Amino acid sequence: MMNNAYVAGVGMTRFCKMPERSFEEIGQEAVLKALKDAGVERDAIEEVFCGSALTGRSMGQRVLRDLGMTGRPITNVENACSSGSTALREACTAIAAGRAETVLVLGIDQLTRLGGGTIPGVETDLDPNLGMVMPALYAMRARRYMQETGATRVHLAKVAVKAHEGGQLNPYAQFRNPVTVEEVLASRMVADPFSLLMCCPTGDGAAAAVVTTKKKAAALGKKLIRVAGTALQSGLYKPGFRDLTRSELTERTAKLAYEQAGIGPEDVDLAEIHDAFVIAELMYYEALGFCPPGGAPAFLESGATRINGSKPVNPSGGLLCRGHPVGATGIAQVCEAVWHLRGEAGERQVEGAKVALTHCTGGGVSGLDHGSCAINILVA
């Protein structure tokens, strides 16, 4: 029932630090680009879903007011790093329910408003009060993963090097420079074993997509790109032992998304995954079924996940290079997926891509793997 929505248009801002712009202006840029790309007028939009996590309240209304686009249902969605992806799922639901034919999805955040540094934890939760910060959570995963698989800090650094290969080719990316393993290892320590270049940057940005029915999408004359699977799950509470070297939440969500789409990991032509920190990319290769458990370091070193490899992952540069304005990331992944499926990704094009997977997971809640995970599968 969820698989009859089509992405007719996408658009995004460059991700970078833009403290001089208002978030309204940043969001409007993405919305106007998506409408233009789809070839629809603003009045064609019947509902709006806006994902954001850290910038403010009523974000959809604030962005759309000056475009004259309020007055229709606007649903603001907060689901930490999965906010944008969750908003897309809700848009698909609105179409599947027959409630709307053409829906706008927006993802947006402006982290420079928070004053820099790591994203603050929630003060009623135990872990942030005891000194937990997000890089440290992943750093602990990394240390255990290295212990159990024999992976080294050089493997971690190579994830960042690969991310920068994509970022260099992506005009929307926050970082567009190449880096070497030595440079990654030598950058300043943030949370041992992670140095700065092993962590995604903070920044600002917005991304938008127009989602519609098959009939409307066909009438617009764009290549048909179907949301073939859209799955959302939340973390299970475990106050005791949990294996931090694997992501049970991503495995569970991926299984649902693959089932909906009627495909398996072998059918994915490219994936945009949530590499907030280098270890995450390795863990998610395994959780998404791209390689066997413990096999990620060798899979990375084989070159399989580079743009011209057999299973390209994060050709955009991922969160490490494109950047991670939290609520915007899920829709930026959808933009990237659509460009590849249409053959419009320029120098970083994955040739002949027909199936793209987008994956977001995050939200530090003590005792959970993550707050949420959302996976969308797009098929041309």
Place this chain on the structure above:
Amino acid sequence: MTAPQPEGTEATKSPGIEYFPKSKPWRMADGALHLLGMRCPHCGAKAFPARSVCHACGRDDGMETVELVPTGTLYSFAEIHAAPKGFPTPYVIGFVDLDDGVRLLGQVEHRAAELGMDEKVQLVEGVIRTRGDGTKVVSYKFRRRSS
């Protein structure tokens, strides 16, 4: 319900010191810190902090407050060099599996280079951060077990 208590009782307040959680849910005995957690009489599940509903079976009657064992094993750790204000960088945090099965996050009283994976540790009381006005925040933390 499961969140740290917002107000300390008079008995737990001292000048220049505050506790986290403010209800000071632990008891000191023989130099070791015994945390007060929940045990469900229906399914046996344990958790920290104490709460009145069992996360495992959903029952909301008769949850017991029990002392957790003060010893455990260090599952993983990270040395933090960039932290919110007041935390004493660099400092180490780690996940510890207590010997009775409850996992805790906490600060570890050593540098990363001195620590090994799966090291045996014990719970102790100590300062975890200093507030802007000089108030020390005291909580549970971990120390290598002297063998």
